Amino acid sequence: MTFLTRTGKPLPKSVVDSASKVGRDAMSRREFIALASAFGATSATAYAMLGLPQPAHAQGTPSEGGTVRMQMLVKALKDPRTYDWSEMGNVSRGWLEYLAIWENDGSFTPALLESWEINDDATEYTLNVRQGVTWNDGSAFTAADVARNIERWCDKSLEGNSMAGRFATLIDEASGTAIEGAIEVVDDHTVKLSLPRPDITLIPGMADYPAAIVPEGFDPDNMIENAVGTGPYLPETFDVGVKAVLVRNTDHTWWGTEVYGGPYIDRLEYIDYGTDPAAYVAAAEAEEIDATYSIEGEFIDIFDTLDGFVQNTVASGSTIVIRPNQLAEVDGKRPYEDKRVRQALAMAVDNNLLLELGYAGRGIVAENHHVGPMHPEYAELPPRTVDPAAAKALMDEAGMGDFEHELVSIDDAWRKDTTDAVAAQLRDAGINVKRSILPGSTFWNDWTKYPFSSTNWNARPLGVQIWALAYRSGEAWNEFGWSNADFDALLERALATADVDERREIMKEGEALVQGEGVTIQPYWRSLYNHTKEGLLGAGHHIGFEYHPARMAWSA
Known part of the structure; x- marks a missing residue:
């Protein structure tokens, strides 16, 4: 049977073949749907590839009018490329929209793009811009607007521009801007992206909250x-x-x-x-x-x-990291530059306890490498060894036995509780820890720079996206201060591999490297809850x- 994209072209064989390799659990199915949808399949087609009917959305009939009042932190807005909190995007989403929307079933709904096509090796993207769209000042929305925004995303000179990490494949390292000729406006409603190497993550990147589409002459102030x-x-x-x-x-x-x-x-x-x-x-x-x-x-x-009130819940790849920053200095030294120190911190901590004490058990245990069962390329590693005595011995061996680690967190419930549980286990192992708890207004000013702190992370459809955002050398959101040429090379190979089984083998090697280097304590994956009237x-x-x-x- 031939499976087609929204534009009527066959899906790549690697994507079709991967459908037969998807696990039975809902999270694995959802992430396959994300992969197929990123290559241009409709949600209905992706479900059909799995031999499943598309689920019906049981909702009522919407009425016109009314007001909705939602509890949410209201954070200062800035250039969307530098958004680092979903709350920012939720406010500006009223008028600044996206090329595509990531749905809870894993699929991507076309928004300002009507459809897209990706060639078999993911080196050429054709973006079909939706016709009939206008800016609210009356001017037409065209392919030139899409191209201009992608060029903005590729600007590495803007501090905090995390979109540059999502679009690194299109960036000329010498200039820190988009590769000349890589972004082509074919006509008023078509943009073609020509990549120097394969990258399967661009559509998911376009759906992430810092990817809001802004008008010409946009001024964040x-x-x-x-x-x-x-x-x-x-x-x-x-x-x-x-x-x-x-x-x-x-x-x-x-x-x-x-x-x-x-x-x-x-x-x-x-x-x-x-x-x-x-x-x-x-x-x-x-x-x-x-x-x-x-x-x-x-x-x-x-x-x-x-x-x-009614409860709404979704299983997710949202998580928390408790990480040492390898570049941070304390009293003129870099205490977390030494791999033994990082390994000792991770070895002293039981992630099962962190899930129980920090999040009331509402999730699944993770493995300290930020890729999980909800990602199609996840490879399960052998169980970690938790050994407080060995952790203390390794800390002593590194000459840090008497060092007091200052562990910083925000002051809200689950992040504070999880970080408290880390500190308690480190102390039980004989490792000195001082806890510092900061209000959000203070904490988030320098969240990437603390020597030792916790940060929550949203889900991403693909594991390689997370690594490209946060673990690749030099990225704006690399709060770990980690730079490893071997890891960067593995990531480049994974980004270029559409076949899930082949990518999984690459990821397994990368997961072992992140875990073995003690880059982070990443203890669990969260189920998410909210309540609505x-x-x-x-x-x-x-x-x-x-x-x-x-x-x-x-x-x-």
Whole structure:
């Protein structure tokens, strides 16, 4: 049987063959669907390749109008290329849209792109730009806008531009900009990308929250006051740490209405109650909110008892890392440059306990290399050895037996609890630890620079994406300070390999390298939860913490 892309062309043989190798669990199926969809298959085709019917979405009938109030931290906005929190994208998504959307089933829904084609070895991408889209200032949205944004993503000179990590294949290392001729505007509705080597991750990268499409002349300093975009909403008010309000733009004809339906609600209010979940409970009891952004631990059970709220959950690749920074200096020295120190920290910690104590067991244990069973290329490694006595001996051998490690975390519940559990186990092993707990307003200013700290990470469809973002040498989000030529070479091979089995063998070698080098303690994968008022549609928890105002509605 021949399986086709959205444009009617056959899918690459490597993708078709990989369908027969997918595991029975839902997470493996979802990640295969991500791979097939990234190569241009519809969600229905991807399910058919697995011999499964496409699941029906059991929702009510949306009504027009109304207001939705969601609890969410309201963070300062900046150039989307440098967004480092999903909350930023959730606000600007009202008017700044994306080329594609990552769905909870793993598929990618075309948005400002109508479709795409990728050749068999993933060295040529043809992006078909949706016709009939306009910016809200009345000008036409064209292929030139898409090309210009991809060029912006490839600018390595902009500090904090994590999109450069997602599009590294298109970047000329000498100039730090896009390779000349690699991005071609074929006509008003077609962009062609010619890659010097294969890369299977570009479509997933286009769907990530820092990939918002901005207009020509975009100025991040006045993006609220001059909110030019293609989306159906506009910012009415924006007050960091307090509230962000989006209102329906009645003067703009949105392209998505004819394609997907919506927008439905008139108004979306993101209300900031800080990081204490007890405040979210109080807000729900006082009928001040209709939805939570996300909720953890014992507060999941508390929300389950509240009248009028329903639980939404999704299994995910979201996680936390407790990492030493190999480049950070403490008193003029780099304590975590020594591999033995890093190995000792990991050896002293039982990840099973971190899942239990830090996240109430609501997830699965991970293996300290940031690739998991939800990724199609995951390769299971032998069980880790947890040996506190050996950890202390190794720390002593490195000359760090009397060193006091300062372990830093944010002050909210599950991240604080997980980091506390790390510190307790290190102390039980005889390793000196000082805990420092900071409010978010302080912590996130320098999150990549602390010598020893914890950070939460969102899910990504493919394991190679995470490695390219955070573990490759020199990337903006490489908070580990790790640079390893052997790992970088393995990653390049993995990025260029579409066949899942072949990529898995490469990944197995990379996983062992990350784990063996003690790069991080990455203890578990989280299941995600939020709660919404009965009758609220389109506001359930997204696998990547995304909320789409155009999809929200009150049931009729």
